[in-house]
Amino acid sequence: MPSTALLLSQAFNGLALGTLLALVASGLTIILGTLGVLNFAHGALFMLGAYAMYVVMAHTGSWLLGLLAGGVFMLVVGVALERLLVRLFYQRPHEDQILVTFGAGIVIVEAVRAYFGGNTKSVPTPPWGQGIVRLGFLFYPTYRLELIGIVAAVLFALYLLLYRTSIGLVVRAGIEDARMVGVLGINVRRAFLAVFALGVLAAGVAGMLYAPIVSVQPDMGGSFLVEAFVVIVIGGLGSYPGAVVGGLIAGEIISLTSAFNTAYSEVMLFAVMALLLVLRPQGLFGSEGRV
């Protein structure tokens, strides 16, 4: 039995891990919920964000500039991806959408590998995030601690954009009946473009924020993609609050299981997902037949 101190440490880490997972999952769920497209390139876009941060940090050393320039870059990538590829697949079956985004993901990963090589890149922690904070019995990296706040702010901004603005209203109406919204003289296609770009931006920002923590490498997105899927299945496919709560739950499952045996942390995550699929197939916040 692990000590109380370790259990509490892991519970706290679960919260930190959970907010990051929520951010990774949010982009995935926004696109799925509004456009009905399961974006398999999400992991690759996460990685692309991390590389954007790496490039800017390597040249300017500024974290803030990395976030801003990287953000603009991710929006451009999102717009290009939607206009040139994904848009053509809105009316196609889900399998086609999965295949085309999966393929796009492979192309992005291999393009990055061809340009930057397969070696890991190191992104320095910004000066204000260096060091370790002592929280009673627990020592925790300063940057990870600050990330909890940063991620919470990003998630809240996304929430306001989706639920408290007219764009969000159009988007949500568009999912219900795109044709009707069109008849009302509203450009649904442009709203869809905005949503896709926003989802890509969320993936990219998650990658940028994660870059100083992990080592940046072309395949880094793979495991995050898998975990993001689990998160949105738990939270409910396409549900934004579901992604946030699902992320926190997933973070706690991984962390608390680790206190006993790290080897089972992922197994436990999948076990909970399977159990949930049996008891509540639509997930915690999902509504039946939404996607």
Added chain:
Amino acid sequence: MNQSREFLSLARRQALQLGLGTAGGLLVPGLFADLARAAEAPIGTWPAGVAGDSVFVGVTSPLTGPYSADGKDHVKGYELAFAEINEGGANAKAWGLKGKGVLGKQIKYGVADSELKPNVAVQAQTQFIQRDKAIMITGCVSSAEAVAVEELAQRDHVLNMVGASGANATTGRDCQRYGFRSQPSAYMACKALAPVVAQHYGRDKKVAYLVPDYNYGHSVFRSFSEFTKPYGWTTVAKVVIPLVTSDYSSALLNIANSGADIFVNIEFAAQAVNSTKQGAQFGIFKKMQMIVPNISSFQGQETGPALMQGVFGTMDWYWKLEDKFPLSKRFVNAFRAKFHYTPAWGAHVGYIQTYIWALAVERAGTFYPPAVIKTLEASKANPFESTLGKVWYRAEDHQMIRPVPVVVANSAKQMKNKDDVFDIVDLVPGEQAVSPPAFLGCKLGPYT
């Protein structure tokens, strides 16, 4: 019946070529040996694979995925060795090869991406065997791939010079008659390393382990904990993690809370760099010293001296061995000239395995796999001169008996240039480090 007639006509054609003088003089001994074996039944890709004036070697290596940097370096080692052997220049002569190619035959080869997946490696090698009649298959950067390809080699009777693989099972429980491994096993690496670190850090240390959840990780854990036990080192945490982990926070919290003095990081390549970097964020190196039993090719450079300095470990080979072994010096020079960087040990594994195979074939005078295997098995009496000095394969389990370099990472201040990442602190003789025969449970399969 049909096959043997085909082979006879093949032999006649070769003899005719010989009569016409198209074959070089150096081809003669090999050709006669292969002719003399006309009585042997065909096996694997022999003799079909040696009928022409070239032979084919199938290379698989992870060119994508977390081990891709090591995998690409690994392939370059093969490419250099193939080019040198085909050319028959000064380096090939220095190794003791005669003429151009192996037994006068040029080496052709194919490289396939294994994606670090055993089934993909097996699929690609199967294609090399069936389509290209590969006479030898080789390459990998993980023990999972190694063991899978070895099994294929045994089944299809095609010689397999194993690539980079450190798990004990490769020449232990999963060993094969057709598989030969040059890299030190986890057992050898840890046995060589234990006395060095025990002397440096002292007795009675508490140790925390980060163990990737596959064959290699568990091998290294078992071996390291066993060989440090005599010095009073005890395990206070064994943190097993899934093979693809990105965020180590929960694992590292366990280690940070373990009260250990020593942190043994068994992660490899990109995963090793990632876990070390995150370990530093959790303040682990303020409390513990890191040891990496098997340091991957680019781990030193990628992690950087700030975190690596003072870290002990072993590796298959390090470029500074050029001061000790003339063939290593030749290898480093040729590699730098061709690829414009200093080779890492992944490249060395490809390079030495190719040369040893070529030498064994020429020594046997034939590509006939059972004869080459027996030549390698008998190499103790007549060791090969190599980049690691005199080396030989043990007949009982096909582990190469070779010195194990124990290294320590330099600090930024100690580094004379960007390649000066490690110093070799000890070169432990292979006989001293290797397990007793059959200790790891090896039962080699049949020759035919």
